[in-house]
Each structure stands twice: as structure tokens, then as C-alpha cells.
Amino acid sequence: MGLQRKQYATAIGFLAPAFAIFFVFFYFPFLQSVYYSFTEWNGLSAPRIIGLDNYKRLFDDPRMIDGLYNTLKMVVFGLLIQNPLALLIAVLLNRKFRTRAFLRTAFYLPVIISLVVASVIFGQILRYDGFVNGLLTAVGLDAFAVDWLGTVKFSFPSIIVLSQWQAIGYCAMIYLAGLQSIPPDMFEAAEIEGARGFVLFRHITFPMLMPAVSIVLFLTIVGALRLFDLPYLLTGGGPGTSSYTLFLAVYNSAFVNQNFGYATAGGIMLAVLIILVAGLQMAITRKREVEL
Amino acid sequence: MQMEKKAPLFIELILIAVSLIFLFPVFFLVEMSFKEPGIFFDPFRLPNSLYLDYYRAAFTKMDFFTGLGNSLIITICGLGLTVIVGSMAGYVLTRRNERLFRFILLFFLTGMVIPAVGSIIPLFKMAIQLKLVNTRTLLVLLYTAQFVPFASFLYSAFTKSIPKDLEESAQIDGCGMFKMYWTIIFPLLMPATGTFIITHVYSIWNDFLTPLIFINQAEKMTLMPQIVQFMFNQQSINYGPVFAVSVLAVLPLVILFVFTQKYMIKGLVLGSVKG
Numbered sequence: 001m002g003l004q005r006k007q008y009a010t011a012i013g014f015l016a017p018a019f020a021i022f023f024v025f026f027y028f029p030f031l032q033s034v035y036y037s038f039t040e041w042n043g044l045s046a047p048r049i050i051g052l053d054n055y056k057r058l059f060d061d062p063r064m065i066d067g068l069y070n071t072l073k074m075v076v077f078g079l080l081i082q083n084p085l086a087l088l089i090a091v092l093l094n095r096k097f098r099t100r101a102f103l104r105t106a107f108y109l110p111v112i113i114s115l116v117v118a119s120v121i122f123g124q125i126l127r128y129d130g131f132v133n134g135l136l137t138a139v140g141l142d143a144f145a146v147d148w149l150g151t152v153k154f155s156f157p158s159i160i161v162l163s164q165w166q167a168i169g170y171c172a173m174i175y176l177a178g179l180q181s182i183p184p185d186m187f188e189a190a191e192i193e194g195a196r197g198f199v200l201f202r203h204i205t206f207p208m209l210m211p212a213v214s215i216v217l218f219l220t221i222v223g224a225l226r227l228f229d230l231p232y233l234l235t236g237g238g239p240g241t242s243s244y245t246l247f248l249a250v251y252n253s254a255f256v257n258q259n260f261g262y263a264t265a266g267g268i269m270l271a272v273l274i275i276l277v278a279g280l281q282m283a284i285t286r287k288r289e290v291e292l
Numbered sequence: 293m294q295m296e297k298k299a300p301l302f303i304e305l306i307l308i309a310v311s312l313i314f315l316f317p318v319f320f321l322v323e324m325s326f327k328e329p330g331i332f333f334d335p336f337r338l339p340n341s342l343y344l345d346y347y348r349a350a351f352t353k354m355d356f357f358t359g360l361g362n363s364l365i366i367t368i369c370g371l372g373l374t375v376i377v378g379s380m381a382g383y384v385l386t387r388r389n390e391r392l393f394r395f396i397l398l399f400f401l402t403g404m405v406i407p408a409v410g411s412i413i414p415l416f417k418m419a420i421q422l423k424l425v426n427t428r429t430l431l432v433l434l435y436t437a438q439f440v441p442f443a444s445f446l447y448s449a450f451t452k453s454i455p456k457d458l459e460e461s462a463q464i465d466g467c468g469m470f471k472m473y474w475t476i477i478f479p480l481l482m483p484a485t486g487t488f489i490i491t492h493v494y495s496i497w498n499d500f501l502t503p504l505i506f507i508n509q510a511e512k513m514t515l516m517p518q519i520v521q522f523m524f525n526q527q528s529i530n531y532g533p534v535f536a537v538s539v540l541a542v543l544p545l546v547i548l549f550v551f552t553q554k555y556m557i558k559g560l561v562l563g564s565v566k567g
Contacts, residue, residue, distance in 0.1 A: 010469045011384040015396060018381035018440045021373075025437035026403055029411035029418060036414060043417070089310070097304055105553065106311035109318060112549050114498030116516045117538040120523065121317045124324065124531060131320070134335035165317060226407065229500055233520065250409060255505065260413045267410025274407050 037265035042258050054265035064266060066241040067249035070156050074224035074245070075277065077160050078167070083216060086168045087209075090175030091201070104176075107169040115166075115229035122162050123149070123234055155235050155243040162230060167223065171216045178212025179205070214285040218278055225274050246270050321542070325535040332532060346536035354537060358511055359518040363541075366428050366514060367496045370435035371489050374443050377436065378488075379481055382447025383473065387456075397448070400441035408438060412505060419506060426509050434506070435496050443488055450484035451477075490548075490556045497545060515541045 037054055039047035058064045093103060110118075125131045126148040133145035148158045182205065190204045206213075228247040231237055237244040237252070250270060254263035323339060324332070325346055331337040350356055385397050415434070416425070424430040454477065462472045500516040507513055513521070519541060523534045549556065 007469065008388075008390070011388045011393070014380040014384040014469075014473070015393070018377040018444060019396060019399075021377060021433060021437050022400065022403060022440045025415065025433050026406075026408065026411065026440075027399075029414040030406055030408075032414035032418075033410040037410075043413075089307075092303055092307055095303075097307075099304060099308060103307050103311050106315050108553070109546075109549070110314055112494050112498075112545050113318070113542055114500065114516055116498070116500050116519050117321065117542055118317070120519070120531070120534055120538045121321050121324075124535075125317065125320060129333060131335035138336070165314065169314065222407070226409070247409060251501075254413050264410055264413050267412070271407050271410050275405055278405070 033264045033267060036261050037268045039261040041261040043260050047261060050261070054262045055269070057262060058266060058269060061249070061253075063237065063241045063244050063249040063252065064246065067237075067244040067246040070244060071225055071227070071246045071273075073156070074160055074163070074227060075221055078220035078224050079217065082164055082167050083171065083213075083220060085164075086171035086216065087175050089168065089172040090179055091205075093172070093176055094179045104173075108173055109169075110166045111170045111173075113166070116233065118162070118165065119230060119233035126158060126162075149235050149243075150239060152239050152242040155239060156231075159227075159230050159234065159243055162234075163223075163227065167220070171220065174216050174219075175209065175212050178209045182208045210285060214282065217281050217285060221277050221281060222274060225270060225277070246273075321535060322539055325532065325539045327532065329530060329532065332530065346532035347540075349533035350536040350540060353533060354518065354522045355510065356518075356537060356540060359513055359515040359541075362428060362512060363497055363514040363516075366431050366435075367493060369428075369432045370439075370496050371492060373432055373436045374439045374492075375485055375488060378440050378443025379447045379478060379485070380473065381440070382444040382449075382484075383451050383477060383481075385444060386448045386451040387459075397444075400444050403441040404445075416505065426507055426512060428507075428512055430506055431502060431514075434502060435499075439488075439492055439495075442492075446488055447481060447484050450481055454480050486555060490552045493548065494545060 036047060038049055038051060040050045040053075041047035089107065093100070093107075097103065128145075128147045128150070132148065133142075136142060136145045146154055148154050186204055186208065187200065190200055195203060226247055227245045228251065231243045231245055231248050232251070235243040237248050246266065247270065250263050250266040253259045253266060257263075326339040326343050327337070328339065328341075328343040328345075331340075381396075385393055419425045419430055424433075458476060458480075459472060462476055498516060499514075500520065503514045503517045504520075507517070519534065519537055522537060523531070
């Protein structure tokens with residue numbers, strides 16, 4: 001009995017450091033942020049409770065609204081374009097190639113490069129007299145040479161396309177690993193039954209890939225909602241508020257405008273959005289996983 | 293009968309073409325860091341010679357080694373601390389099934405769902421109260437807090453594959469649990485440690501937001517915010533040195549990537565599936 005109690009205590013001792021760090025530096029601040037989101041607070045004077053005012057104001061703020069729209073655009077783009085492309089690349093890569101190692105490295109290498117460095121690169125490639133416009137002019141398409149990051153119409157679409165440089169390779173690698181974990185005899189059996197090409201993909205590959213799809217969709221959504229570095233560094237959210245993301249709007253209202261209560265309300269809204277969308281997506285894909 | 297899925301040549305060629313588009317920005321990064329001022333903004337001219345002035349400027353105009361040192365210290369300590377506390381937690385979370393431990397497991401799970409965005413401001417206030425603003429210690433603690441749930445899950449999953457009799461025989465020998473863990477169990481959990489490190493080293497090294505918010509002294513700055521500051525100071529006059537610094541900041545990761553690629557992709561999947 002004494003020994004068992006001692007073991008129990010030691011086990012708690014094993015858990016305690018991780019729990020303490022997690023609680024103090026992650027969970028507790030989160031709980032506090034829920035409280036602050038109902039207050040007016042500039043970080044200096046004491047917070048004053050104002051009920052739901054911060055949340056109401058979120059919907060009158062063009063930065064938050066544009067941020068929200070852009071964030072949702074990004075999610076939709078991620079689901080409808082980035083994912084199918086990543087899956088396509090993974091399916092094509094999942095064969096015997098002489099250049100397979102090279103190809104895999106080429107698609108994955110961008111993932112390890114920081115967004116700061118990516119911004120340095122793309123800031124120059126996309127500048128008005130930069131590489132992309134130079135290329136367009138050289139092939140006689142100068143009519144399409146625009147200020148990619150400096151116009152309301154193009155700034156955010158440009159950022160979405162740039163984000164694909166890393167996102168596609170990352171998702172493709174998860175899909176590729178998912179494909180490789182499908183037992184080959186499943187394909188053989190299906191082929192004996194006469195399944196070929198797209199039918200094979202639709203009825204064997206895709207259902208077997210559902211867990212990977214689930215993970216990739218989750219990462220896509222969370223990634224879109226956390227987008228900060230690229231707009232912060234490349235456009236500052238501009239011109240106007242055209243390339244704001246929610247995350248950037250939250251950051252600016254906190255650290256530029258010192259409006260802490262309001263910023264936490266934005267943060268909570270972002271958190272709720274992430275949990276809702278991710279939960280919804282999990283519910284949908286998990287259901288399909290079970291069905292098949 | 294093993295079906296050999298040989299790809300047609302044209303698919304391979306298409307993939308190579310697409311992969312070159314993916315590689316182009318990396319090539320551009322390196323190219324620009326060697327391109328002399330006269331042709332710097334001409335997008336179609338390649339560097340004539342190995343022009344090294346930007347690298348010289350990178351070392352003289354910016355305190356590169358301070359940034360490198362800080363990035364190294366924070367990355368190593370952040371990963372190290374997470375491995376130490378996360379592995380111990382993951383181990384007992386698998387081995388004990390009292391209610392408390394199951395509850396904590398769920399509690400960690402919420403940490404993987406809640407995004408850290410909203411908490412930045414309360415954290416900032418707490419850091420001031422604890423006198424941790426502008427310290428590398430704070431960054432290490434923040435990264436650890438953020439990664440501990442994932443690490444615990446990973447170690448918990450790997451612990452399941454370690455036979456229990458190992459520990460039982462060690463207990464008879466009179467080993468204390470703590471000593472037994474570090475001498476017998478932890479070495480067996482090496483694959484989990486490797487997986488964790490090669491998938492998370494990039495998150496810390498490349499992080500820009502956390503040091504941007506919590507560090508505002510040049511001598512404690514990590515590489516990423518340092519590059520941004522350097523870029524803003526250079527303004528539009530010449531980006532050459534910024535490219536040179538960027539190459540230097542990316543280089544350690546690329547070298548690491550080349551050597552751990554195989555494990556990394558494996559770990560990426562293992563991590564995301566088990567997490």
C-alpha cells in the first residue's frame with residue numbers, strides 16, 4: 001500500500017513540470033483573455049467591464065471585416081484548389097521514378113524556409129519592376145504587368161498564391177505518405193475485379209486516404225486562419241485594408257493601437273472560428289471515414 | 293505478383309517542370325545574394341562573378357552572430373525542455389490509468405485545439421509581472437507550453453510499444469522510478485525524440501511573431517526578426533545584404549533537412565496521425 005501510494009506520487013511528479021508550464025504559459029492566459037475580451041483595457045489603467053461592446057465593435061471595423069473575408073477566402077481556396085492540387089501531385093509522385101528523390105526534395109524544400117525569408121524573396125520577385133512583370137513584358141503580355149502587392153484588387157490574391165509555395169508541398173507529402181500506407185494487395189484485388197483509372201481512385205484510393213484527407217483539411221484551415229507573416233511583411237494589410245487577415249487585425253489592434261480588450265475579443269472570435277470550422281470539418285470527414 | 297507502377301515519361305517531365313517552379317524562389321534567393329549592384333534589379337541577368345560584398349555587409353552592418361547564437365540557444369533549449377518534461381508526462385500518461393491522468397490527457401488535447409492568438413496579450417502582461425519580458429527564458433517557456441501537448445501525445449503513443457516487464461525487473465533491482473526512467477525508458481523512446489525534434493526545430497527557428505512581441509533588445513533578438521529589422525533599415529536602396537543574411541539564416545536548416553529528410557517526412561506523418 002505504501003509502495004503504491006509512493007508510485008502514484010512519483011507519477012504525479014513526472015507529470016507536474018509539463019502540466020505546470022502548459023497551464024501557466026498557455027491555458028491560464030487563454031482563460032484570462034476570455035475575461036479581458038469583455039473589458040475596455042489599454043494595458044495601463046485597470047480593465048473596465050463593458051459587456052459585449054468589443055464583440056459588437058468587431059463587426060464595424062473594416063480591418064476585422066476585411067480580415068475575416070480574406071481569411072475565409074483563404075480557407076475556401078485551400079479547400080477547393082490547394083488540396084486537389086496537393087493530392088494530384090502526391091498521386092503522380094507515388095510511382096517509380098528515376099528522379100523521385102529529387103522531386104520529393106524539390107516539393108518539400110520550401111516548407112522548411114521561414115516566411116520571413118519567403119517574404120524577402122517574393123517581395124523582390126513581385127515588385128513592379130521585378131521578375132514576374134519582366135517576364136510578362138518579355139513575352140508581350142505587358143498589359144498583365146500590374147503592381148501585384150500594391151493594388152487593392154491583387155494584393156490578397158497574390159498573398160494566397162504565394163502561400164501555396166509552402167502549403168502544396170506540405171500537404172502533398174502527407175498525402176504521399178497516406179498513399180504509401182495503403183496495402184498494395186487492395187489495388188491488386190480491385191484490379192482483378194476490373195477497376196481501373198479513376199474508378200480505382202474513387203473507390204479504393206480515396207476512401208483509404210480519408211485519414212490523410214482529414215489531417216490535411218484540418219491543417220489547411222488552421223493554417224489559413226493563422227496567416228500573419230506574409231501580409232504583415234509584404235503588404236502591411238494594405239493597400240487600405242485589402243489584404244488584412246484576422247490575425248493581422250488582432251495584432252495591430254493590440255500592438256499598434258494598444259486596444260487590448262478589443263484585441264482579445266478579436267482573438268477569441270478567431271479561436272471560436274478555428275474550433276467551429278475545424279470541428280465541422282472533422283465531423284464531416286470522420287463520418288466518411290466510418291462509413292467507408 | 294508485385295505490380296510495378298512505372299510512370300510514363302511525360303508525367304515525369306511535367307513533375308520536373310512543376311518542381312522547377314517550386315525551386316525557383318530558392319535559386320532566386322541564392323542568386324540575388326551574389327548579384328552585383330549594377331545588375332541587381334535586372335531580373336534576367338545572372339551574376340557575372342562571385343560578388344561577396346553583400347555577405348561582408350551582412351557581417352559588418354548586422355550583428356549576425358548574435359542573432360545566430362540566440363536562435364541556436366532558444367531552439368535547443370526549447371526543444372530540450374519540451375523533450376524532458378513532455379516525455380516524462382507522456383510516459384506516465386500511458387502507464388497510469390487513474391482518473392487524474394486521463395483527465396490531464398484530455399486537458400492537453402484542448403491545448404492542441406485552442407489557438408494561442410487570443411492569449412498573447414494576457415501573456416504579455418504576465419511576462420511583465422514575472423519580469424520575463426525581453427528574456428530568452430520566456431521564449432523557451434512559451435515554446436515548451438505550446439509544444440507540450442503534442443510531445444506528450446507522441447511519447448504516450450511510443451510508450452505503448454515498450455514492454456512493461458522491463459520496468460518491473462528494474463523495480464526489483466531497487467532502481468528509483470526517476471533513475472529507472474532516464475536510464476532505461478528514455479533511451480528506448482529515442483525514435484519519438486527524433487520525430488519530435490526534426491518536425492519542430494523549424495517551428496522555433498523560423499518563428500517571427502513570438503520574438504517580435506516579447507523581445508525588443510537587439511542583443512537578445514533571434515535571426516528572423518533581426519532580418520526583418522535589417523530589411524526595414526535598408527529600405528529600398530539595396531536588398532543585396534538582406535538576401536545574403538537570409539541565405540545564411542536558412543542554411544543551417546537546409547543542411548539539417550538534407551540529412552534528416554527521410555525521417556522528417558516519416559515523422560511528419562507519424563506526428564500528425566498519432567497526434
